[in-house]
Amino acid sequence: MAETPMKLTLQGIDLEVRRKGRGPALLMLHGGGGPISHLPFADRLAEQFEIFAPVHPGFDGSRLPERFDDLEDLVYLYLDLMDHLQLDRAVVLGTSIGGWLAAELAVRNLQRISKLILVNAVGIKPGGRDERDIADVFATSHAELTRLTWHNPALAPDPSQFTDAQLKIVAGNRVALSLYGWDPYLHNPRLRYRLHRITVPTLFLWGASDKLVTPAYGKAYCNMIPGAKMIAIDQAGHSPHVEQPDVFVKHVTHFAAA
């Protein structure tokens, strides 16, 4: 299904929001790998939702705003975006750092949010100071990252097949990810003390084979949000929406309808 790109300028920053589908609003926030709204699972969701999928500045070849310092800058950009789009009772779905973003938005303002879906999300540090809760993606080989993040590595994108232009986008995504999550590493130490503010129904969907952000991490995260539930998706790693799109869409549909 074709996406309709929407170019906005908010806070003086150029922002692309990809839209598709009809139905209740679903704000889709992608992870460190870049946009996901073109994938088959999103086509399926577009049959039931109107999807709004912003491209985080710095990703997919877009400019990283010079004044941005960390994820909070993105959080406030998207609070403005939700106002601009006049979202009403939107489902907010975020994968990986997109899930972290979703949680940060929700602790600040729930007025436009009806439900929250966090998919293999980062954002907290459940372990002690000596525990490496999430492998250091910036200091890990591509082969090892593939092993950690995929249940079926055969489904992982193969960079050796990429053109230089595609690799440049991947390189830019990595730079953007580092701006949003280098230190503190992929989390906000304050977030856990704010999560109690999330009073909308919240679902954690988690690829059971994710060795980067493990189901135990997801469980700890889930326990910090009152009433949140977690569903593990078998035979899927860090991207269950890619490895198990049918099961994934089924859970999203069921949760949104409940």
Added chain:
Amino acid sequence: MQTWFFTEDAYPYLPDPSAYESIRVNLPNRNYDPAKGADLYHQYLDMWLAAEGNGLEIMVNEHHQTATCVVPAAPLMLAILARQSKTARLLILGNPIANRNQPVRVAEEMAMIDVISRGRLECGFVRSVPWEASAANITALRGVDRMWEAHDLIIKAFTTHDGPFNFEGRYYRHRQVNIWPRPFQQPHPPVWVTIGSGPSGVPVAQRNYIGAVFLAGYQKVRGIFDGYRDAYAAKFAKPAPINRLAYAALIYVGDTPKLAREGAEKILWYMQSNKVTPHHSNPPGYHPLDVAVQFMKGQAGILPAAPQLDDQMARGNVFAGTPDQVYEQIKSLYEYSGGFGHLIMMGQAGFLTMPETLRSMELFSKEVAPRLKALTASYDHGRAREIRAALPEKPLTQLGSFGLEFTR
């Protein structure tokens, strides 16, 4: 020409490289024997003092989490030398200020060394190599911006003498800056900055600082030095003095061509032992995206498996031979590049012994250095340009990522 003796203070007693992934960042320090390390520290300090005895200047640097350079705190090395040496200029190249959270502390350390040495400090600032991102736990993104902001704060700390000042920058904040001691040299010690591509030399030239290149070779030296000279001329409406540019190379002088070659082969350890991983060589934000792509494609990221001496000599990265040969090699690059007033001599690396190092140093000092001094004494900007223009570009093959870690 001034020559600066330099060793990276390597710890070479390592297992076969097949036994480890990288010599930098993640090589477990169980491979480091502190008893051997102590002997090495003493040996290297003696080497620097011997350099002074031979009329050479002293240069130290620092790296972190690596066997290639076991000086994670160059100011400590320099503090010892500030007391033990008597006459040599003391160059630190440099302070990795983009990776140090307290620029004011750096200013204090430098001021102390300048005072202890009674004004012999040459204060270098560097952005750092990519492998330092994990070691420092500081993102490489905007490292250049952080370096210059830290520099601004340090220079202000050096030059403010009437009580505390306020500094609230984007990256560094310090509300009551008032360093004790202040530097011995006024207004502050000479400043050096490493430069890579043409654009990175511009802010260095505009501040009248010394720009230094590492492993630039014939392939890159013209572009880098031209960038500096153009920016200098544009800013000051006169040609850059020759002592504003520095060239670094691996150097071994021997009594015979055979002995020189043997020594140079040993120094080549520096290049041959740099087994590193692509992800540590390419932290996000360090390289321009096009260069990052080269690392991702695996065509880059690792130095040529076994850099060969003849090839590295042809590239101008190694000067090796008898005194006559070494002089001619340096003169050739000097003329090709348009001239430079400082030569940084990596005169020891790997398993090159103390006696071997000292012999090379002695030969250099007695037979090469005087000729280099005469060469720069007769420097004339117009004449240098003519000579340079008459020398055609050297055709050299690309070596993947070789030297890319010094891209600025």
